[in-house]
Amino acid sequence: MKYDVVVVGSGVAGPTVARDVAKAGFSVLLVDKKAAIGTPKQCAEGITIEVFKEFDIPYDKRFINREIYGAKIYSPSGYTAELRYKHVSGVILERKVFDKMLAYYAAKAGAEVLARTEVVDVIRRNGKIVGVRAKHEGEPLEIEAKVIVAADGVESTIARKAGINTYAPPHEFDSGYEYEMLIEGYDPDLIHLFFGNEVAPRGYVWIFPKDEDRANVGIGIASDHPQTAKYYLDKWLKENNIPMRKILEVNVGLVPVGGFVKELVKDNVLVVGDAARQVNPVHGGGMKEAMKAASIAAKWIIKALEEENLELLKNYSEEWWRTEGPRMEKLLKLRKAMEKLTDEDLDVFVQLVSGTDLEKLAGGNYLEVVKALMKHPKVLMSRRRLEILKALL
Numbered sequence: 001m002k003y004d005v006v007v008v009g010s011g012v013a014g015p016t017v018a019r020d021v022a023k024a025g026f027s028v029l030l031v032d033k034k035a036a037i038g039t040p041k042q043c044a045e046g047i048t049i050e051v052f053k054e055f056d057i058p059y060d061k062r063f064i065n066r067e068i069y070g071a072k073i074y075s076p077s078g079y080t081a082e083l084r085y086k087h088v089s090g091v092i093l094e095r096k097v098f099d100k101m102l103a104y105y106a107a108k109a110g111a112e113v114l115a116r117t118e119v120v121d122v123i124r125r126n127g128k129i130v131g132v133r134a135k136h137e138g139e140p141l142e143i144e145a146k147v148i149v150a151a152d153g154v155e156s157t158i159a160r161k162a163g164i165n166t167y168a169p170p171h172e173f174d175s176g177y178e179y180e181m182l183i184e185g186y187d188p189d190l191i192h193l194f195f196g197n198e199v200a201p202r203g204y205v206w207i208f209p210k211d212e213d214r215a216n217v218g219i220g221i222a223s224d225h226p227q228t229a230k231y232y233l234d235k236w237l238k239e240n241n242i243p244m245r246k247i248l249e250v251n252v253g254l255v256p257v258g259g260f261v262k263e264l265v266k267d268n269v270l271v272v273g274d275a276a277r278q279v280n281p282v283h284g285g286g287m288k289e290a291m292k293a294a295s296i297a298a299k300w301i302i303k304a305l306e307e308e309n310l311e312l313l314k315n316y317s318e319e320w321w322r323t324e325g326p327r328m329e330k331l332l333k334l335r336k337a338m339e340k341l342t343d344e345d346l347d348v349f350v351q352l353v354s355g356t357d358l359e360k361l362a363g364g365n366y367l368e369v370v371k372a373l374m375k376h377p378k379v380l381m382s383r384r385r386l387e388i389l390k391a392l393l
């Protein structure tokens with residue numbers, strides 16, 4: 001089998017690259033080890049509304065569970081800050097359908113798609129990578145390609161096998177644990193985020209409503225924490241008297257929250273999405289980042305193939321670092337600052353920030369917010385809080 005491009009992994013990043021490159025007229029094979037693309041999911045399924053337009057994805061109710069109008073955050077002592085729009089600001093997807101539909105769009109654009117096809121290694125010939133070795137339905141399969149895209153998620157092995165350094169220490173990952181369950185008493189038009197060192201060390205508990213009374217209820221904590229994410233999630237549910245007898249699904253997964261891969265391209269191999277740790281380090285959202293990186297990667301793959309100059313692939317790494325890198329580095333700084341906050345600090349900050357401040361913080365556009373916080377007496381009185389904020393300037 002010979003293609004211009006083979007894309008390993010059909011989550012969010014993979015089919016986006018495959019669709020764009022196939023649309024430009026090049027031959028593409030998109031493979032995923034899952035028997036059913038999209039299943040099982042490892043995600044809370046929240047995504048901002050603008051992705052549909054930005055990445056040319058149909059707003060299809062088949063994969064939209066619920067429209068969301070904002071967010072509410074809760075401090076350890078129960079102080080809250082709310083951001084509520086009049087318009088839909090995001091949606092909770094059904095990723096089992098969404099991922100499959102993304103692969104469908106890639107197929108419709110001309111890509112070939114093979115589920116239940118696990119890539120196990122790269123093929124080297126005369127010192128060059130010329131394709132990948134896979135198992136399709138258990139049978140060996142050799143796929144030759146001019147360009148290889150590693151979109152194989154957080155546990156990526158393909159980029160590493162191609163010689164790209166994707167190592168990040170355990171502290172740069174969150175452990176996620178999530179129930180899709182019945183839950184009542186929380187406004188189903190908002191997502192709800194609960195902070196506190198006893199609630200979710202370094203992370204937060206989330207409620208992402210999929211229905212009036214059904215939601216993804218999950219937690220992310222530092223993966224090197226001695227306790228498990230499940231321990232903290234179950235503790236939180238018990239403490240909040242939320243019955244755990246209507247659980248429809250359990251999801252477990254790692255979320256990269258730092259450790260961005262420096263060299264995103266080596267020769268003819270590109271790494272995108274979670275495999276490249278391209279995830280918002282503050283809230284752990286990676287779908288939009290994966291699509292953004294995939295679009296940039298696709299643009300340079302098309303150019304490189306059109307001009308028959310694979311050297312141009314390196315521009316993906318350069319462009320991502322130039323356009324997305326600075327924002328991601330700022331968010332990483334913020335994540336590191338947040339790690340130092342005590343429960344008392346969290347109570348103070350949640351009381352001081354407005355809904356719009358929250359949006360700026362989550363987007364990495366936080367200088368104004370930080371400067372305003374630094375003038376507040378509750379911050380000025382604490383040398384430690386000031387130091388934490390100063391580090392963000």
Ligand SMILES: Cc1cc2nc3c(=O)[nH]c(=O)nc-3n(C[C@H](O)[C@H](O)[C@H](O)COP(=O)(O)OP(=O)(O)OC[C@H]3O[C@@H](n4cnc5c(N)ncnc54)[C@H](O)[C@@H]3O)c2cc1C
Pocket residue numbers: 008009010011012013014031032033034038042043044045046047117118119120151152153154156176177178218251252253254255272273274275279284285286287288290
């Ligand atoms: C608990 C949890 C909650 C999350 N919640 C959110 C959220 O609400 N919003 C958000 O934006 N992000 C969220 N994320 C992050 C989000 O899921 C990822 O950032 C996103 O899926 C990244 O897309 P991707 O295409 O890079 O990787 P993935 O979606 O992980 O896709 C990788 C694909 O590669 C396939 N694959 C892996 N190895 C191979 C191989 N060797 N051969 C063939 N196929 C292979 C896998 O089967 C998989 O389908 C969450 C993550 C977790 C763990």
